Amino acid sequence: MLKNLLEYIGVDEGRVNFSWVSAAEGGRFAELVRGVTAKVKEIGPNKGLISSESGCCGCKN
Amino acid sequence: MRMQKLAAQIKDAAKKLLEEKKVDLVVGFAEGSLPLRGTPLFARTPEEADKLTWNRGCENNLANYLRKREGKVAVVAKGCDVRSIVALVKENQINRDNLYIIGVPCSGMIDRKKVNQLVGGKDVLEIEDNGDTVVIKGKDFSETARVADLLHNSCQDCRYGNPVVYDELIGELLPEKGEDDFAEIKEFEAKTAAERRAYLAEEFSKCIRCYACRNACPMCYCEECFVDCSTPQWIGKSAADIQDNILFQAVRVFHSAGRCADCGACERACPMGINLRLLTRKLVKDVKELFNAEAGVNMEDKAALATFTADDPEPFLVKE
Structure with a gap:
């Protein structure tokens, strides 16, 4: 639900990731985190909810 | 006419509850200072209950005034109010045993902003309710409009005008509507x-x-x-x-x-x-x-x- 809402309000798709990993699954955890970091690097820096379109005060700077 | 009848029935029900000391307080609506400005009323005596009313401007969700109340309370509740009450009972914010629900089937409340737009921001002094249409009256004007066009967006989307739970029902249940399509x-x-x-x-x-x-x-x-x-x-x-x-x-x-x-x-x-x-x-x-x-x-x-x-x-x- 949270992921749905965040993407609905304009957070880049793929930037929010959830998973469930047991404390005994170290290998799987590392693999998941590698996957997620690669994905997020591909999306690039987070420009925020509004600053990607406009500046601090609604200007375009 | 329907609204006036409902208002009279609500008044009677509230007075009876207070006279018989079944409840200590009735939460309902009183006329506001202007049309469509219905305001919450807290009646503790039968005389105070005389101010209760019902019209197209009773838009507040009265469930908001019922959490953690002492004593027995009755509430005049529309479909949406009752849904919120039910949710709050489940969250232990309202004790159902101490609450008496006077359910009122609701076909929607009128949005002041839509009325304002229709009459171009002129002062509205009276709303005459004729069921499916209303006559909006001001100083030098009078305009007839369909109620359906003036309802709040939430009322237009509402599928639960009928109270889902009640101890007493005022008026008659409304026909069910289809599913919400979002x-x-x-x-x-x-x-x-x-x-x-x-x-x-x-x-x-x-x-x-x-x-x-x-x-x-x-x-x-x-x-x-x-x-x-x-x-x-x-x-x-x-x-x-x-x-x-x-x-x-x-x-x-x-x-x-x-x-x-x-x-x-x-x-x-x-x-x-x-x-x-x-x-x-x-x-x-x-x-x-x-x-x-x-x-x-x-x-x-x-x-x-x-x-x-x-x-x-x-x-x-x-x-x-």
């Missing part, structure tokens, strides 16, 4: 992320952070709201930061996920006319789609986000 939410979902961001930035640039939405909402009852905390300060307090305004509302609506009855009280309370139901209804829709649940539609179902089953959908997990 058309405007689907339309917004279909836009690109950039379009959605742009629209929300525009909407929330209007926000003045008065928190009227939170205060009008019967489900927003945290003793300390996260926006009021200063240590730590979870969120910026200035309305100049549009991103914080969006974040405030996003957290608020997320807190009401599976609890929101879509009564629209937040949007009606907003002095800036922000389209808040665009966010609240997204969660109403998701809860319905994911868990096939709706808030406060019966006394049995547990709140959607307070239950767990092994086959709960998990579309949010990273695909492996």
